[in-house]
Amino acid sequence: MIEVKHLFHDYAGKGEYAVKDVSFAIPKGEIFGFLGPSGAGKSTVQNIMTGLLALQKGEINYEGVSIKKVGRKFFNNIGVSFEHANLYTKLTGYENLKYYAGLFDVPTEDPKKLLEMVALADSIHKRAGSYSKGMKQRLVFARALINNPKIYFLDEPLSGLDPSTGSILKEIIKSKKQAGATIFLTTHNMFVADELCDTVAFINEGKIVAMDSPRNLKLQYGERSVKVEYKENGKVKSDIFFLDRDEDRQAFKKIVDTKEVQTIHTQEATLEQIFIKLTGRGLQ
Amino acid sequence: MKKFFTLLMQELKIIYRNHFVWFTLFLLAAMVIVVWLLPSEIEHKNSNFFYDATQSKMLESRLVSAGFPQENIVGSIEEIEEIIKDDRSNVGIMLEIIDGEAKFTVVYNGKLLPQEEKMIIAGLQRMYDEITGSEIVPVFEMETIRPEFKPLTISEISIPFVLTYETIVLGYLFVAVMVFLEKQEGSIRVYRVSPSGILNYILAKSILWMVLSVIYSALLVILTYGFNVNWAQLLLLLGISSLFMTLFGLFVSTFFNSISEWLFVAIGILILFSFPQISYLSPSFSPRWITLIPTYPIIFTVKDIIFDIGREGAFLKTMGILSIYTVVAFVLAYIAVNRKLMREGR
Numbered sequence: 001m002i003e004v005k006h007l008f009h010d011y012a013g014k015g016e017y018a019v020k021d022v023s024f025a026i027p028k029g030e031i032f033g034f035l036g037p038s039g040a041g042k043s044t045v046q047n048i049m050t051g052l053l054a055l056q057k058g059e060i061n062y063e064g065v066s067i068k069k070v071g072r073k074f075f076n077n078i079g080v081s082f083e084h085a086n087l088y089t090k091l092t093g094y095e096n097l098k099y100y101a102g103l104f105d106v107p108t109e110d111p112k113k114l115l116e117m118v119a120l121a122d123s124i125h126k127r128a129g130s131y132s133k134g135m136k137q138r139l140v141f142a143r144a145l146i147n148n149p150k151i152y153f154l155d156e157p158l159s160g161l162d163p164s165t166g167s168i169l170k171e172i173i174k175s176k177k178q179a180g181a182t183i184f185l186t187t188h189n190m191f192v193a194d195e196l197c198d199t200v201a202f203i204n205e206g207k208i209v210a211m212d213s214p215r216n217l218k219l220q221y222g223e224r225s226v227k228v229e230y231k232e233n234g235k236v237k238s239d240i241f242f243l244d245r246d247e248d249r250q251a252f253k254k255i256v257d258t259k260e261v262q263t264i265h266t267q268e269a270t271l272e273q274i275f276i277k278l279t280g281r282g283l284q
Numbered sequence: 285m286k287k288f289f290t291l292l293m294q295e296l297k298i299i300y301r302n303h304f305v306w307f308t309l310f311l312l313a314a315m316v317i318v319v320w321l322l323p324s325e326i327e328h329k330n331s332n333f334f335y336d337a338t339q340s341k342m343l344e345s346r347l348v349s350a351g352f353p354q355e356n357i358v359g360s361i362e363e364i365e366e367i368i369k370d371d372r373s374n375v376g377i378m379l380e381i382i383d384g385e386a387k388f389t390v391v392y393n394g395k396l397l398p399q400e401e402k403m404i405i406a407g408l409q410r411m412y413d414e415i416t417g418s419e420i421v422p423v424f425e426m427e428t429i430r431p432e433f434k435p436l437t438i439s440e441i442s443i444p445f446v447l448t449y450e451t452i453v454l455g456y457l458f459v460a461v462m463v464f465l466e467k468q469e470g471s472i473r474v475y476r477v478s479p480s481g482i483l484n485y486i487l488a489k490s491i492l493w494m495v496l497s498v499i500y501s502a503l504l505v506i507l508t509y510g511f512n513v514n515w516a517q518l519l520l521l522l523g524i525s526s527l528f529m530t531l532f533g534l535f536v537s538t539f540f541n542s543i544s545e546w547l548f549v550a551i552g553i554l555i556l557f558s559f560p561q562i563s564y565l566s567p568s569f570s571p572r573w574i575t576l577i578p579t580y581p582i583i584f585t586v587k588d589i590i591f592d593i594g595r596e597g598a599f600l601k602t603m604g605i606l607s608i609y610t611v612v613a614f615v616l617a618y619i620a621v622n623r624k625l626m627r628e629g630r
Binding site for chain 2: 047050051052053054072073074075076078080082084085086087088089090091095099100102103104105127143
């Protein structure tokens with residue numbers, strides 16, 4: 001269990017908080033999505049949680065132990081994937097992983113295996129500086145897996161990846177969850193969050209404005225409606241019915257009973273629509 | 285130790301990939317050429333003049349057989365004094381036998397440091413040993429006829445300070461370049477979230493540069509001076525000097541975000557550290573503040589070692605001073621790396 005309680009952070013020390021009273025808890029083995037636009041405070045929270053930034057005010061506990069007391073051994077248990085590809089550009093992809101593995105006190109994964117997992121097998125001995133943006137992102141992701149951590153901090157792990165490669169990484173993230181890892185996922189991609197996360201928190205201007213499972217958020221903030229496509233007099237027609245209204249419910253039932261229905265789609269709100277509704281701004 | 289060696293190998297590979305080897309070889313070649321060129325400019329003029337007052341003329345015949353210029357062998361002590369008065373860079377040496385005992389009188393124009401006197405005496409002793417085939421210690425007498433005198437040749441003067449500054453500059457500058465490379469690439473952030481810690485980070489960088497600087501310096505000595513030095517003392521001295529400067533360079537570099545910001549301060553510090561050259565070239569200028577600059581004891585002790593002057597206790601004293609400087613630099617580097625490199629923001 002990771003607990004974050006009443007977290008504040010002020011970069012300049014002038015009372016201008018980049019993070020204001022942020023609290024949440026992540027049960028072991030869950031994926032927690034932190035959604036928000038650039039500059040909302042996502043990376044600040046992650047950096048405090050990983051010890052990169054000093055804890056100024058509030059509490060962060062890992063299995064009940066404060067981050068202030070965990071010591072350097074704590075880093076044997078976490079894997080961090082950064083948004084910006086921070087690699088030794090003069091070293092090859094393999095060397096980047098091999099040397100990083102040498103810094104841990106715990107058994108580490110085979111760098112070659114990891115590079116194969118993220119579809120970099122062909123570029124294993126190329127220097128990281130010659131990698132494309134997407135390749136660098138995958139290498140950074142693979143590096144986060146090197147020590148087989150129990151907790152992952154993934155900052156925009158799918159940013160800049162094509163759908164095919166992105167789905168490979170999503171499968172790896174899911175498999176890590178299956179294996180019992182806890183994952184803190186920072187993203188502004190609502191589809192990624194929707195697909196992967198057990199819980200999402202929306203952060204805007206340093207504050208959490210909503211937090212629940214994607215399904216509950218959609219139910220809570222979306223309008224319950226269905227779109228029905230049906231055949232009438234040889235033509236395909238479509239109608240939207242809002243299920244909270246009696247007349248729409250009856251109309252919908254009548255269509256289903258009397259017409260040749262071709263498709264029925266629920267019309268719940270997307271996470272992005274909910275975010276806009278709550279904050280008045282988009283996620284980009 | 286695994287973490288330390290991992291970091292060491294990583295650093296080595298990165299500096300290799302950054303063409304450090306080629307840069308160092310170029311630097312080494314440049315320095316060797318400079319030092320080689322220096323003596324050739326003054327070889328046409330031998331500033332040592334000898335007068336052999338012994339009946340057997342053993343010194344004179346030795347000098348002639350060794351190809352010493354005939355015009356530098358004179359017939360009287362008065363002749364020597366005249367030559368020295370005319371040119372302050374000349375040194376006169378007279379050998380005589382008094383009551384069966386050999387006596388060298390060294391006449392010079394100005395003031396010699398004790399270690400410079402010892403260097404001359406050591407050279408004459410060696411020559412006397414070769415002439416007589418014995419290890420009898422003759423009497424040496426030093427005579428000056430005028431103040432201000434620098435008996436060392438340019439090549440002799442150049443080797444200790446070239447060696448001192450080349451050795452310390454390598455680690456001081458390059459460790460900072462590596463830090464800025466890590467900041468620019470962001471790779472320092474990755475290190476921060478590893479369990480490896482500050483000590484391994486500092487040791488891997490400083491020991492690597494110490495070893496490379498010592499190898500570089502050893503090559504420089506071999507190519508410019510030869511093998512005839514006290515290697516144990518020289519390598520220990522250059523090793524600790526480089527370690528100190530690398531740690532100090534690491535400390536300084538942590539306060540800046542880019543090479544351009546750091547450069548002015550770094551060069552300013554190097555200029556400060558080069559002030560002892562003034563004392564080295566003009567020994568009469570040795571104010572207290574200059575002697576406190578770490579390069580001051582280094583340059584004079586390197587000179588002692590290179591020329592086998594053997595000032596009693598000087599080597600150990602310098603090593604002691606440098607050990608203190610190194611410990612202070614390590615503590616400063618540790619605090620700075622902890623506060624500036626291993627953390628972000630406030």
